[in-house]
Amino acid sequence: MTQDTLYRYLFDNADVRGELVQLQDTYQNILSTHEYPQVLQQLIGELVAATSLLTATLKFEGDIGIQLQGNGPVSMAVVNANHQQELRGVARWDGELADDASLEQLFGQGYMVITLTPTHGERYQGVVALDKPNLAACLEEYFAQSEQLPTAIWLFTSASHAAGIMLQVLPSETDENTMFEHLCQLTATIKADEILHLDAEEVLHRLYHQEQVRLFDPVAVSFKCTCSRERSANAIRTIEQSEINEIVNDIGYVELGCEYCNSQYRFDAIDVAGIYSNHSAPNVQ
Known part of the structure; x- marks a missing residue:
């Protein structure tokens, strides 16, 4: 698998765009700064993949941050990125965390803040509750509230890799819900072992070999801290x-x-x- 890359793709027969990100070094660099419990490592992996996916949707030069906060044993988890796909992240927690802890068990009454900061222009923040079964569902709720565009997200992690896929309906005058649902059904067949270890081109072929997919050049993703x-x-x-x-x-x-x-x-x-x-x-x- 090619390390730390994000692919953008379009479907020629539908107004739907897709993104696929696969990470290893970026994910491991973030984990190496603290001895995170296993469940928090997995969450950080999902958060890193999700931030990369959202960064690819930016229409401006600037930064994006996804921060999870709550009154539970994990008080904060955040990943920041810029339009060049340079990411960093950290989390704070107290005490032992069960390997199978849910979002609610980790954060208690929690919420997610997504902050968009253009280099030139006004800052934007969106907030949604962490009241869904997983991070992907919370992000889908954010898109439903903020952009009102049907969006589906899949996030995967292992001890060494993190990955994610996003599908989103493009603004258009036609109703793409039927085609979007069809593409979501295809995407949902992906297995963790496939997306975490196969090359992106092979993953996309397995998912959409009967569709007309236009694949753009990959973008490198990396870890970079902005401290000085x-x-x-x-x-x-x-x-x-x-x-x-x-x-x-x-x-x-x-x-x-x-x-x-x-x-x-x-x-x-x-x-x-x-x-x-x-x-x-x-x-x-």
Whole structure:
């Protein structure tokens, strides 16, 4: 299987578009930053695949984030991506989690926030409850509420791979519900072993060999964190200098860590003085 790629495709005989994403390295890089319980690894895999699928629908340059929140043992799980299919993610939890825990058992009274942030333009947020059996169904509800376009999503994970498929009716003046339902029935026949381990072209052939499918060039998907020393310095600058100086006087430095990638950014007394006087972060490591 070709690693970490997203394919977009259209059906020539129907106003329906499709996407297929298969991930390994991106998924594993996100998991490697924390020792996540098994059920949370699976959820993160689904969330990573889903975010990649939604990113491919963006009509602008910018970012997208899918965040799950609740009052259960998992307080938060989030994956962020940009229009270049660069993803990062993290989750927070407390205590032991059962391997077969449901969304409700993980998040309690939870909800999903999808945030679209164009590089130029206004930010948009959509919120739906986590009251469906799985993440895919919650995402389908989001599309039903926000875009009002029939959408179907399938998400798959294993210990090493994550994958997903999305079908969506394109805006048109014709009624495509019958054809959409037919294509959904075909797509639902896919098995986890197939989509997780076969090449995308083979998966699509098995699903739609009797349909007229137009396949576009694959897009690479990768893990990339947006943290930096400069951003950490900017975060420090939002705090009163006296508070930062007190920390530096006690232990010799102030250190900020990134939850997403575990990078650590340390600033000593000279660095801190430069942050508040020059409004720039020294390059000292």
